[in-house]
Amino acid sequence: MDSEMDSGMDKLKDLFSSGLVVANLGSDVFSDAIRTQDGTSFQVKWEIPCRGDEKLFSALELLRSREIDTSIEQANSRAVDILNESHPYIVGVGKAIDDIPGMADNLILHAGPPVTWDAMCGPMKGAVMGALIYEGFARSEKEAAELAASGRICFEPCHHHGTVGPMAGVVSPSMPVWIIENKTHGRKAYCTLNEGLGKVLRYGAFSEEVIARLKWMEATLAPLLREAIEIGGEIDLRTLIAQALQMGDEGHNRNRAGTSLLIRELAPAVVRSGASDADKAEVLSFMHSNDHFFLNLTMPAGKSCLDAIAGIEGCTVLTAMARNGTEFGIRVSMLPDRWFTAPAPRVDGLYLGGFTEEDANPDIGDSTICGTYGIGGFAMAAAPAIVEFVGGSPADALRFTLNMYEISAGESSSFRIPALGFRGTPTGIDVVKVVEKGIVPAVNTGIAHKDPGIGQVGAGLVEPPMSVFEDAFEAVYEHFKTRMKEEP
């Protein structure tokens, strides 16, 4: 008893013997009063937890009760450790049907949570039809639409197959795919090769030029890249992403530095490959002309790491945020089999010439995997150049990232932000914190035209629907409630 009290007195002795430094929560009158007495007080921003929702707050109080809170804390910090230990490499270029687990001849993968043909949005339908034409299953738009609706084609989310896809994210059996391996945990992830900007399949365009480009990618680009990696060896993606972040990328909407770094890695091997000079030149200039070539590598890099934290008991960190253009969905580590979804939100953004908000499709794509992984929107502060593109200032970029620390379980040990004194990016979105603080993850994204066949019309910011986080939060709460009953 006495020794316990003695140790107690230390904390008070410390208080009495050092300067008083106060964090003030509530009326700033008190902060002001402390400052007028030459004391130090930091006024803390406070908002009503759970946006004032009584029911959620009651649940939060339970989750924050000591025992549960500790177990969540432990599980989440383990998840952050796993993410930080993860080390993704490019290990090769393969073909969807040969490499993606569970891929089938009549299976089309798509972005986001599960969706049926009927419920698919315009660009998603466009991309599916394009893929069917590309595969030779259909010759025209009409045939493709009929086939898609016939039930003979199956649709499943990329996420169920270790795969991610930007925008529509459509993957069909003969498409070439990057193969990424998280060497620390032996997890593989896959993603198609980036087609470039403008009219492209991922935005739902399927004109002849789109199909022709896909064919060229299959016939020329993919084999050459495969050979180049065989010659040059596996490429350390974690280091590339980390470097790109120091060079003004955030890995989602800006990939100019990453693409350049990748070309630097690949170029010698491309030159040493057996392909014709014309092909080599075309491949190099194709990559060069497409600033987003690297996006299709940051995404599966994130996927290969996040899959390693799926299914940790008591872990409330997100393993995926994804949109199929109809719905926005998230998955939580401790509830690995569930999607929590809500209608996909509209994107608040800037439009390419001639297009307006009227033309925009709701938010779409798996690329939010970047934010989930601690880059993308979470690393905005590293990429002041892109905020302009979404109508903000460099200060906004810093604010975006700083805000995300509030809802993250930890910080990245690899990805660091120069403007924040090389602080690690906020990593591991904690769904409990999201609901507690009422802050949704920052997402920046491209905007697809709502009709099939047109392509990209703009880019901007998206506010994910709070309800998906609230639903997940309630499921987490139910889980712990049940657990408490089981272990009295």
Place this chain on the structure above:
Amino acid sequence: MRHITLKASTYRDSVALMRISKKASGLEGVSYVMVAMATDTNLDLLKEAGFEPAEFAGAKANDLLIALELETDSVLDEAVDLIEKEIEGGPAPSGAEAYEAAMGLDATLKSHQDINLVLISLPGRYAAYEARKALEAGKHVMIFSDNVTVEDEKQLKLFAGERGLLVMGPDCGTAIINGIGLGFANEVPRGDIGMVAASGTGAQEVSSILARCHEMGISQMIGTGGRDVSREVGGVMVKMGLRALIDDAATRAIVVVSKHPDREIADEIIEVARRGKKPCIIHFTGQADIRSEANLTFTRTLAGTAFEAARGAGKQVEGFTGFDEDAMAALLAAARKMPPGRKYVRGLFSGGTLAQEAVFLLSDGIKDIHTNLKIGDFPGLDDPGESVGHTIVDLGDDTFTRGRAHPMIDQAYRLVRLQRELDDPETAVILLDVVLGHGCHEAPGVEIAEALMTALSGGEEPGKAREPGDRPLVIASICGTRGDPQNYANERRALEAAGVYVAEHNEGLCELALAALEGRRDG
């Protein structure tokens, strides 16, 4: 279509606002733009013009309001964009300060590791929640808020006790740590008297008398909240604070101030103090029956506590009266002149402990004091809003503060009540406490003085002015120091100018009141 944009706490100079509004009105399809401050009047105007009240719910007078009326909806984004850009174009908080201002508790604690105390004034339920987080981060906590449940308080204090952390509060109005006043604290010099207080105004009264009358200072003043000494909470923090001060080399004498503790808890507190050997002056309001011993002195009044504390810390002090002899003489003369119908005392207190002390001290001379304080056998008030016979009300009680600021900050209700007592032909003496210090009303005494002068001159109906002799006596005490942000001398002068008899402290106030009533009977 109509659209509203609100910018919280935004000021731009009028020329800039006009420019913004002109620019936006110039857009094709915009029929009217109003850029204005969100005053109640303007919000009413919006309602009248058919804007949806939900769109501007919660707006305050310092928020900037932009109301748009559009002929074509499509121009909305353009107009809002333009306006936002124009507004943002002005000065925005820049640099590190802006980011710091945007940080929540977790982030603030993380980026300022040297923070050692978290001060919380939030709605009760959330106060407990955030306090728990602060304790888990290893920080001492002061909870100014009330409405925290006993269960929460107990849990927080047990948790903190195990870790040697302070939980001051809930409902802890004041504390002084390392010379810095927290909450409603008076400007008191540093010195060698340590205090543990389960009562806010009690602590303010003792510390400011020490500073103002005895020129003594405070080493630390640890607040605990009044409920700490209840059986449920068990005096955890009073005992802990006491131990800390016993250990503290900078503290020579210790004061414990508390409203009526649970008997068992009182014994425990006394036991800790006894073992501590340092001179310890203990004041349990309303419990005068404990005998002093060795290093322990028990006091009956707050002023007496301050006196004993000064002596305990080695200062040679003479006893001093709580009022000026001239004031007493004038008071008695005026009391004799009062018509016989005036016979009751009415105390309108903003400080709970001061009200309580007044009830106990006055009960020496008068019977049947009605009060809304739940103490002893004193009769209650069916309606605390109505005085009955002799009445002492604590205006800081929940019934009065629900939805309203505490009377130490906002005296609106006290002034209404004051008017009513002045108008009551049975009122003989009105008692007021004027509490100064950080966080308190910026000039409570001046405000009371203005109200009294207006009232006594007949206010809006000059015909109502009474005969000079036919008015109640007003007695006030000022709880504060000369260093307080309010001007002590000025407060006192204003009150005296308005005909108020000003006592040195609450005890003096009670003595004057009793004397005035005696004087009435004699006359």
Place this chain on the structure above:
Amino acid sequence: MTIDAQMASSSVLSRLGRKSRSGKVHSSFTRTVNILCQDMTWICLHPPGVPMHPFCIRVKAEPEMGECFLKVLWSEPATVSRNAIDLGGRLTISLEQAREWNCDLDPSASGETSLQALDTIDTILKEALIDSVFLRAVAGNGPAATANSAMAGGTDPVGDGEGAGSTEKAGGAVVGGLQAVLAARIGCAVDLMETAWRLRCIEPVLRGVKQLVGLGIGLTPSGDDFLIGFIGAAYFFAHGDDFRKSVFEGMRPLVHRTNLPSFFMLKAALKGCYPGPLSDFLHAIETGSSDGVRSAAKCLTGLGATSGQDMLAGVLSWLHVSSTCGAADAAHYA
């Protein structure tokens, strides 16, 4: 960096003692830094060119003044004493050499206002570009118009009917639109105040005031500026009038219904302290020379965006009150 103050309002100086007080920067603009001290002392720093007012401290012109003011961060701590004002440790305003500017309006006027002054003001209005809804309401378009124009000799003070056109647009193009509601509200409130004052009924005057405090556009809402003009004219021309005193008394608790900068200006106005151009204008009307009124009016209308115009409207409104006798039914307002 240290800048010298050239001139400081007497009401600010009288509040500053030797002991320094702390406060914080309430807001800062290119030509203004507002400081709020903990004891509710309100101080506004301005460069030369901004007219003096009851809270004004005028600092010496420095190159890049605007930049310098804008560097003062909002909410940053300020320390204020009789000698100097320190802003966040980076900018200091020395008060050592500041001359005192007396902000008290000397109410020694005769109480007689000349109709000639009203005529001059009419002419000025004809020439002026009117931005203020208040001025329109008072000058000839509000419900108060009939009484006003009768008093002013039946002329439409704006002359070209431009004002009338806009009200119609407001009322017509957007039915029940914000502008129309605003104009109507101003009209009613001003009408109520004017008539009730004439009838010397205190309660409806205060009702009118209540409708005007915090009403309308601008950092200091137009309604407040109007009231300052009205209060100023009443204080000046009807200083000894007990009714005026009671109205001022009754207004005191109403002025908090607005934002801080405006609240302080209203509070000062009730105490008899006004912006320089307003005091000058009132003196000019008293003297009655048409050139004098003209140049003073020009000075006044140059204040803020519409603030000066709104104050002018307030003065005008009070002149209407004082130069006509009420014809309305007293019972209606009681």
